Structure formats: structure tokens, C-alpha cells
Amino acid sequence: MxxxxxxxxxxxxxxxxxxxxxxxxxxxxxxxxxxxxxxxxxxxxxxxxxxxxxxxxxxxxxxxxxxxxxxxxxxxxxxxxxxxxxxxxxxxxxxxxxxxxxxxxxxxxxxxxxxxxxxMPSDWVYEKLAENRKQSPNGSAEEMTTALAAQFEVSPQAMGIRLANLGCLIPD
Ligand SMILES: [Zn+2]
Structure with missing residues (x-):
């Protein structure tokens, strides 16, 4: 398959x-x-x-x-x-x-x-996440997820699941 x-x-x-x-x-x-x-x-x-x-x-x-x-x-x-x-x-x-x-x-x-x-291609998510972290190092996991969701035009829920599956969810 x-x-x-x-x-x-x-x-x-x-x-x-x-x-x-x-x-x-x-x-x-x-x-x-x-x-x-x-x-x-x-x-x-x-x-x-x-x-x-x-x-x-x-x-x-x-x-x-x-x-x-x-x-x-x-x-x-x-x-x-x-x-x-x-x-x-x-x-x-x-x-x-x-x-x-x-x-x-x-x-x-x-x-x-x-x-x-x-x-939400994995490479792009990693890149954007790194950029966002640089710009706001103190952002919470929720803020990061919301920002990424907007950048990729997906729901925060979909982005949350994607981040968890990619193993890069930042715990608050
Ligand atoms: Zn179907």
C-alpha cells in the first residue's frame, strides 16, 4: 500500500x-x-x-x-x-x-x-516552528500551535494533532 x-x-x-x-x-x-x-x-x-x-x-x-x-x-x-x-x-x-x-x-x-x-508537510512544519520559536522564544505551546495553524491555513486542532504525530509538541 x-x-x-x-x-x-x-x-x-x-x-x-x-x-x-x-x-x-x-x-x-x-x-x-x-x-x-x-x-x-x-x-x-x-x-x-x-x-x-x-x-x-x-x-x-x-x-x-x-x-x-x-x-x-x-x-x-x-x-x-x-x-x-x-x-x-x-x-x-x-x-x-x-x-x-x-x-x-x-x-x-x-x-x-x-x-x-x-x-502540513513535515519539513515545512519543522522550519516554521523553528522560525516562530526564534521570534517568540517564550511562546506557549498553544500560541505556537495557533500561529502555525494560521500559517498553514488549517484548524488549530489539525495542527495540534500533526505536531503531536511529528513528535514536536512543546509541553507548557
Ligand atoms: Zn474519505
Whole structure:
């Protein structure tokens, strides 16, 4: 199975995107996928239709901008990681473990990993974190996370998870 982290890196290179915030719509376009913003049911984040010669990502425009960016990146993950199926529908409650609320489907986990790596490439996060630390050496972990989230145009929650996964969360 394709490594989501590595594939995300290659995808950015292919799309010619070299800095944050990642223009995720442009990346989708370069991958041959049209992005449409639409009012979807409140429990839906987005969907991917992947048919020969017709690739479409639908995004719920009622959700926050950062959420929409993550949704596009997640749907792109299904495409680029060559997941089986020609239609993926992603909701806020669908296909999640009832107890932990986390995705349990391996394809969903991989698509989320891809999305995080596409929007928050590890090298760029390390760089920005080092810069931010230089500028405000006394910043709290929360302040650092918020600043990085703004720089990468992701939610502070998504950045918090990414930092923890990269092992560079600064405890307060
Ligand atoms: Zn999905």
C-alpha cells in the first residue's frame, strides 16, 4: 500500500507547490480533478467521484474554510492513493468508531494521513516552528500551535494533532 506521507510529498512536487499555505485547489486541478463548492447536508464534509475522464471533488461550503481545505486534501488522498471505488462520500459521523469517534476504515485513516501531510508537510512544519520559536522564544505551546495553524491555513486542532504525530509538541 502507498505510503500517505511519501505520496503527499510527491504530489506537492508534481503540482509545483513549494510553500505554505498549500493551494489545495490548485493541487487538485493539477491532478486532473475539478473542485466544486456546494451546500451539502450538514453531516457531509465532501465527496469524490472518480470515473475515467471525470474526476470531481464536492466540498460542503457550509463548513469552515480550514475544514473545506482538509476535505479537499482528504478526497485527493482517495484519488492519489488509488483507493478502490469510484465514489467516496465523507461525513462528519460516517464510518467512524462509535466509541472513539475516530475513523476505523484503513482507507479513511490513510486519506486523513495524506491530507495532514499534504497541508502540513513535515519539513515545512519543522522550519516554521523553528522560525516562530526564534521570534517568540517564550511562546506557549498553544500560541505556537495557533500561529502555525494560521500559517498553514488549517484548524488549530489539525495542527495540534500533526505536531503531536511529528513528535514536536512543546509541553507548557
Ligand atoms: Zn474519505
Amino acid at each position: 502507498a505510503n500517505p506521507e511519501k505520496t503527499a510529498k510527491e504530489t506537492l512536487e508534481t503540482a509545483g507547490v513549494t510553500e505554505a499555505p498549500v493551494n489545495v485547489e490548485l493541487v487538485a486541478e493539477k491532478m486532473g480533478c475539478k473542485v466544486m463548492f456546494q451546500t451539502l447536508k450538514s453531516d457531509l464534509s465532501g465527496l469524490l467521484v472518480n470515473k475515467p475522464g471525470n474526476c470531481l471533488i464536492g466540498v460542503n461550503s457550509n463548513q469552515s474554510k480550514t475544514r473545506q481545505r482538509f476535505t479537499i486534501a482528504h478526497e485527493l488522498g482517495h484519488l492519489v492513493l488509488q483507493h478502490k471505488g469510484d465514489m467516496f462520500v465523507d461525513g462528519t459521523v460516517l464510518r467512524r468508531d462509535e466509541n472513539s469517534g475516530r475513523a476505523i476504515d484503513p482507507q479513511e485513516i490513510a486519506a486523513n494521513q495524506f491530507a495532514a501531510a499534504l497541508l
